[in-house]
Amino acid sequence: MRSVALAALKASWDGGWPFDRLELKLREEVRGFVGEWARRGPLWWQVGNQMVPGFYRELARRGWIGLHWPPALGGSGMSRVATALLLEELNYGLAPDGGLIPAVAFLGDLLLACGTPEQQQRWLPRLARGEVVASLGLTEPEAGSDLAAVSTRAEPREEGLEVWGEKIFTGLAHQADVAIVLLRSEVQVEDRHQGLTVCLVDLHQPAVGVEELKTWGGWRQNRVVFQGAKVSWDEVVGEVGQGWQVLTTLINLERSAIARIGLIRRLLEETWPDHREGTRDWLRLWQEAEALRLLNYRMAQAWDLGKRVRPFQGSLLKVRAAQLLDEVIDLVRDRFGLMGFAFNRSPEMAQILDAVERNRALFTIGGGVPAVQKDAIAKFGLNL
């Protein structure tokens, strides 16, 4: 901490939301743990969204995977606000949280919302114990924002489905045990949104091939090829042919979880102006970050209270978060200059800023291109 003022600001802005005692305790624990981990590494900027087994085990041991799931399913029975806090603090401490969001927000929460009791029993306790790593296979070379255009096929067989096709930008596929995959199970349909199926594909079978793609920031993404991969009927989420409804839930959960508020705050702190000049712009961004943080808690609370969180609301959070992160990265560039990435106050910080700057497109596009999200908000939120 370089500045008394910044310390005061930080302390003050840790409040603003009526956290309960458990949530505050959790926050302290996470901070302690992340601080300790930072001395060991590796850190998030070095590995990107990859899972670091040692770290992932620690998360599981502490009961932080599935923090808000019911204890009967291996969770810790806390609130979703607690999960939001956990993600925020991990992000802030640049902890390598790869694997956590896919496990919690994608697979676990999806099964809680759309899965059968058997599926929940089968997956959630193992996820919570850190025994299973999940990944998400939605995007295809010819179907990015327009997911109804997926062409990976699900052929019905006696014992289940057989999967043929290709997915791309599946972040964790080389480490994951299972992927949530969106498939086309019927080709001849009147409406493209019909005839889709979501299922869980075991990635360890020989019919699944995983190829590496490198991001510009040096992180790993994958291309996954399915050549007759088997999926049993038990692993279909929702009904066969009704995948679009499941998908809507899934991407809403995803967008509610990827706001990267901790990262935004961390970057802002790193760019705290040493001089009075520039403080105003900085303070505005800080205020925007605060607004986003509160919005994020409100979203989590809405899920907690069982309110209906409509898909455009997830989009709303995501759009705002992406815009803000982008603005903050611009601030980083303005403040340090491109040379500053090399000659920052510490070599480590230089590398962090470099990693963030190089991966900015990933942050903006991950979870859906802003333009498409905006269309959804305009249509469903503003009824335009």
Place this chain on the structure above:
Amino acid sequence: MQLGMTWEAMIETALAPPLDFTLPEVPFSSTWLAEQGLGAWWFPDFAPEELIARLWASAVGRLPAPGLPGWLREWYGWSVSLGRALVWLPLPGTAAAGELARSQPALVTVLGGDAEGVSRVPVAWGRPSPKLAGMAGPVLASKVSRLCLWEGETVIVPQGLGAVERKEGLAMFPLDYVEPVDFQRYAVDGRAVARARATGALLWGAWLWGAAVAGLLLARRRLLERHQFGRPLARFQATRHQMVDLAVALEPQADLFEAALRAYQEGPEDFIQRANLAAARAMRLSHQVLKACALFWGGYSFLQDYPPSRYTLATRIFEPVAGEAHDLEEEAIGTLSRSEGKAGESQL
């Protein structure tokens, strides 16, 4: 406002009791106000969250006074930060106004509105138009020479610049009777005054936020109704996305207000910072939104009375009254500088 509502539903909720704001109890009280040197002008059980909600409702176009509970109707007023003091004005024609007139003939309310609900009342600096005579309800004038007024809208005229007109028992204060306020009387404690100012900024901020939402809703209707190139403006992606950007920016504003009110219990510094910054954000947003609205109206926005002009004018008046966004931010920066041990450049 609640998550999961459309903008229209938000407004409906804001207008219809019970209020959607569920805030923790904030210990504003007459004691607190007395400590600020403002006790004499206060009312006993002020509930800021309710006032914010009502302000919000009034901002989006509902007449403020009829919907207010009795005690609030009596004391319905606006906070003004002039110089260093926060001043509350009761609704003209009430006992409170009479009391105010006897004790502190300081600021002046003027007021407009006609049977149709809207009227334009030309008011110039220090020279209220004769048209004001015979109008009831509160008004306010500022640097802007012309106002669009809703009936019952409150506008506050800085001292020496206006007059309350008499109608059916309203007290009348000719300009000659207006005396300058001795602000030093209230500036007992710099932080207390800052807190009082922040309260005012918060309330005005809520109004401006409401005005921005109202402007956005009007624009939404406009986009659906106006056809160009053979289709409604709402079908053009650029317009849709612009609307979304504005709506997305407006959405978390309520959270910032709520957080400021909660912070009141934590301590004055936190409350002041939060309230000032939240208000400043609301002000900047209202400009941004209403500027965009003007473009949605195309050429009509050159004209005096295209629909959102009411809000545009109001923001131009109310922002200076609350302390401009720039100043509120400056104050926040000053507070930070002080805690840094540097020479602060705060307004105080």
